[in-house]
Amino acid sequence: MSSESRDNPLPLWEVFLQPPGGAAHEHAGSVHAGDKEMALQAARDVYARRGEAVSIWVVPSEQITASTPEDMGPFFEPGNDKAYRHPQFYKVPPGVRVS
Amino acid sequence: MTPASVVAPAEDPKRLADFEARIARGETIEPKDWMPERYRRQLIRMMSQHAHSEVVGMLPEGNWITRAPSLRRKMSLMAKVQDEAGHGLYIYCGTETLGVDRHDLILQLLAGTAKYSSIFNYPTISWADMGAIGWLVDGAAIVNQTMLAKASYGPYARAMVRICKEENFHKRQGFEIMTVLSGGTPEQHAMAQDSLNRWWWPSLMMFGPHDADSPNSGELSRWGIKRKSNDELRQRFVNMTVAQAKAINLTIPDEGMRFNEATANWEFSAINWDDFWRVVKGDGPCNRERLAARRKAHDDGAWVREAAAAHAAKQTESTEAAA
Numbered sequence: 518m519s520s521e522s523r524d525n526p527l528p529l530w531e532v533f534l535q536p537p538g539g540a541a542h543e544h545a546g547s548v549h550a551g552d553k554e555m556a557l558q559a560a561r562d563v564y565a566r567r568g569e570a571v572s573i574w575v576v577p578s579e580q581i582t583a584s585t586p587e588d589m590g591p592f593f594e595p596g597n598d599k600a601y602r603h604p605q606f607y608k609v610p611p612g613v614r615v616s
Numbered sequence: 617m618t619p620a621s622v623v624a625p626a627e628d629p630k631r632l633a634d635f636e637a638r639i640a641r642g643e644t645i646e647p648k649d650w651m652p653e654r655y656r657r658q659l660i661r662m663m664s665q666h667a668h669s670e671v672v673g674m675l676p677e678g679n680w681i682t683r684a685p686s687l688r689r690k691m692s693l694m695a696k697v698q699d700e701a702g703h704g705l706y707i708y709c710g711t712e713t714l715g716v717d718r719h720d721l722i723l724q725l726l727a728g729t730a731k732y733s734s735i736f737n738y739p740t741i742s743w744a745d746m747g748a749i750g751w752l753v754d755g756a757a758i759v760n761q762t763m764l765a766k767a768s769y770g771p772y773a774r775a776m777v778r779i780c781k782e783e784n785f786h787k788r789q790g791f792e793i794m795t796v797l798s799g800g801t802p803e804q805h806a807m808a809q810d811s812l813n814r815w816w817w818p819s820l821m822m823f824g825p826h827d828a829d830s831p832n833s834g835e836l837s838r839w840g841i842k843r844k845s846n847d848e849l850r851q852r853f854v855n856m857t858v859a860q861a862k863a864i865n866l867t868i869p870d871e872g873m874r875f876n877e878a879t880a881n882w883e884f885s886a887i888n889w890d891d892f893w894r895v896v897k898g899d900g901p902c903n904r905e906r907l908a909a910r911r912k913a914h915d916d917g918a919w920v921r922e923a924a925a926a927h928a929a930k931q932t933e934s935t936e937a938a939a
């Protein structure tokens with residue numbers, strides 16, 4: 518096959534869609550594309566054929582910085598041991614409705 | 617396949633136990649999580665075969681786009697085939713999270729070393745086949761993919777959720793075609809029946825060998841990739857299809873079919889596995905034609921990929937010059 522050797526894989530982009538109705542953008546998947554415009558068009562064709570999105574973000578996959586599974590414990594711990602950040606932590610006199 | 621890709625390294629027993637405990641708790645495994653090498657390889661094998669099937673699956677129906685009997689049918693068929701292209705891309709994208717490159721997977725398909733579902737190696741010789749494929753082939757795929765939407769690997773399960781949302785349209789447009797033909801002229805009815813006769817058994821084979829003869833099943837179910845066995849899924853498909861065939865006056869081509877009151881299952885005759893293996897091993901009616909069509913499409917698209925790469929390079933240059 519002559520084209521095989523000439524093929525360079527195109528860069529990978531992560532695709533985020535915002536559904537109609539005011540929810541936040543959510544990760545949908547990825548596409549390969551040469552540049553950002555083509556990435557947007559490919560994302561529309563692949564992930565939004567039925568009105569799934571009112572807005573699309575594409576981000577070069579290599580630009581995403583992510584936490585790692587090893588971080589699971591210590592990295593998220595500061596959020597796990599602060600019961601006073603939840604309303605249930607506070608006592609209310611019996612019979613009173615505060616919320 | 618080299619022996620090295622079959623025999624995976626021994627795993628650290630502690631990590632393996634932790635991993636299996638996560639599966640047992642119903643947790644989802646994500647790309648960066650630790651996983652046994654066998655789990656990764658089974659997923660790459662299964663997901664890439666699935667993606668290839670979506671892509672090759674466009675060919676039998678593509679055959680009829682220009683000859684659809686009405687504009688309405690033509691629009692539906694084009695939209696359906698376009699969805700299958702999307703399905704292929706969703707699953708390739710999921711497979712890439714396991715550290716393989718889509719490009720390499722596609723080259724394996726073109727080289728003829730990758731497998732795809734054998735159902736797509738049968739010819740589409742009449743318009744009724746567009747009905748039978750949507751009704752039976754997509755119908756069988758829905759049964760399988762609904763199960764896979766609960767697979768333990770997150771990217772695979774999420775791709776399946778997306779796909780399942782689109783498949784009902786595929787099945788219903790196929791069933792509508794069959795309904796209209798079956799209720800039409802005697803010739804049209806005969807065309808629908810002939811198509812059912814040809815697609816019925818290959819559709820049952822789509823679920824794969826019997827559980828006892830399915831070498832990968834044990835591992836796949838232990839690790840929560842497949843949560844139902846081939847035979848269970850096949851039976852579910854048969855049970856739901858019998859009533860649909862009856863409703864549109866078509867006869868399932870199996871005289872030995874009996875309803876078992878005790879199990880509430882429609883029991884069917886023995887499947888001709890020799891035919892199945894012949895097609896899997898490359899000797900089906902259309903294996904060569906399908907690969908030749910994929911290679912031609914890939915080669916004919918080379919200039920598009922080159923133009924895209926050249927355009928991207930030019931843009932990088934001009935942004936660098938402006939900076």
Ligand SMILES: [Fe+2]
Pocket residue numbers: 670699700703757779
């Ligand atoms: Fe599909």
Ligand SMILES: [Fe+2]
Pocket residue numbers: 700754757783786
């Ligand atoms: Fe489909």
